[in-house]
Amino acid sequence: MSIPVTLIPGDGIGPSITDATLRLLAAAGADIEWDLQLAGTAAVQAVNDPIPDATIDSIRRTKVALKGPLETPVGKGFRSINVALRKAFDLYANVRPAKSVLPGLRFDGVDIVLVRENTEGLYIGVENYIKIGDDAHAAAQSIAVVTRFGAQRIHRYAFEYAIAHGRRRVTLVHKANILKYSQGLFLEVGRKIAREYKGRIEVEERIVDACAMELVMRPERYDVIVTTNLFGDILSDLTSGLVGGLGLTPGANIGNEAAIFEAVHGTAPDIAGKGIANPTAVMLAAVQMLDHLGQGERARQIKTAVEGVLRDKKTVTGDLGGSATTEQYTDAVIARL
Numbered sequence: 001m002s003i004p005v006t007l008i009p010g011d012g013i014g015p016s017i018t019d020a021t022l023r024l025l026a027a028a029g030a031d032i033e034w035d036l037q038l039a040g041t042a043a044v045q046a047v048n049d050p051i052p053d054a055t056i057d058s059i060r061r062t063k064v065a066l067k068g069p070l071e072t073p074v075g076k077g078f079r080s081i082n083v084a085l086r087k088a089f090d091l092y093a094n095v096r097p098a099k100s101v102l103p104g105l106r107f108d109g110v111d112i113v114l115v116r117e118n119t120e121g122l123y124i125g126v127e128n129y130i131k132i133g134d135d136a137h138a139a140a141q142s143i144a145v146v147t148r149f150g151a152q153r154i155h156r157y158a159f160e161y162a163i164a165h166g167r168r169r170v171t172l173v174h175k176a177n178i179l180k181y182s183q184g185l186f187l188e189v190g191r192k193i194a195r196e197y198k199g200r201i202e203v204e205e206r207i208v209d210a211c212a213m214e215l216v217m218r219p220e221r222y223d224v225i226v227t228t229n230l231f232g233d234i235l236s237d238l239t240s241g242l243v244g245g246l247g248l249t250p251g252a253n254i255g256n257e258a259a260i261f262e263a264v265h266g267t268a269p270d271i272a273g274k275g276i277a278n279p280t281a282v283m284l285a286a287v288q289m290l291d292h293l294g295q296g297e298r299a300r301q302i303k304t305a306v307e308g309v310l311r312d313k314k315t316v317t318g319d320l321g322g323s324a325t326t327e328q329y330t331d332a333v334i335a336r337l
């Protein structure tokens with residue numbers, strides 16, 4: 001029986017890289033019934049709403065979505081749809097793996113899974129300006145909220161993920177030395193949860209700045225990282241860079257009621273419409289999705305084909321130093337299946 005999945009092609013390079021991924025999934029024999037929906041700028045243009053009810057209803061029904069990147073206007077216009085979707089479905093865990101596959105990079109042997117708290121911290125959207133005299137923007141404040149509930153479930157998710165995936169160590173990344181309350185609570189809860197896994201999973205702690213330095217000095221020593229929203233956002237781009245760039249890293253947004261799979265990268269407006277975008281990140285997001293849907297074997301087949309083409313490095317896109325188009329690269333992966 002085919003599995004219903006919501007498809008949001010997204011903006012910029014989104015439609016071309018999700019198309020490529022659908023072609024790959026079909027070639028691999030994945031029996032999926034796609035429910036095409038809009039969000040972001042494409043939805044504003046079509047129905048004047050960045051996040052139409054039909055899209056929300058579809059995800060509520062299918063419980064799983066594959067999503068292309070969505071454009072968010074900087075500093076004005078509608079708020080991030082990605083953040084809104086994470087809130088709407090309480091997608092509290094953002095899982096971003098980064099693995100060395102491509103040859104000839106500065107680093108080898110990187111295999112990091114970053115688990116980012118996805119619903120709290122500085123991303124809750126509580127911000128305001130403070131007017132002083134006639135300067136309406138004399139000051140600005142953004143509030144970070146960490147709750148015991150939120151910190152508990154993300155740490156538990158990270159440790160359970162580590163066990164389920166045969167990982168050996170979890171690093172708790174924080175800034176509790178300066179942000180003693182919000183980051184302090186996150187760390188306090190993390191330490192408590194970690195004790196429950198004693199003897200099964202190794203635990204260590206890193207202050208985020210030291211972690212950033214060590215990630216570019218000795219990335220191969222990291223295994224699973226768990227951290228708050230903003231640090232996770234920044235460090236996951238960093239870990240993408242260690243393995244060949246944003247074109248390669250997928251992300252799963254997981255909640256109890258639904259899950260949305262996407263690339264870590266954005267809409268790449270500089271290369272949109274040129275047919276040269278790298279679809280790997282969305283392809284690997286689809287691999288995470290198949291795993292989530294209990295189709296582990298098919299997921300492995302697709303991942304092996306993608307990694308094979310990357311390892312050969314003969315038919316890769318421009319961001320990886322090659323000259324293949326999105327279509328040529330996709331053909332090469334399909335041929336490898």
Ligand code: NAD
Pocket residue numbers: 013017068069070071072073082246247262263264265266267268269270271276277278279280281319
């Ligand atoms: P970006 O990730 O779109 O692009 C950064 C750089 O990486 C660009 O040079 C781009 O060409 C390159 N790049 C990204 N993906 C690539 C791919 N698949 N193949 C080849 N090259 C690729 O980041 P940005 O320019 O800061 O953001 C553009 C827009 O995307 C913004 O509106 C931002 O809000 C949005 N965005 C959305 C998401 C999401 O939907 N999850 C994530 C990040 C950014």
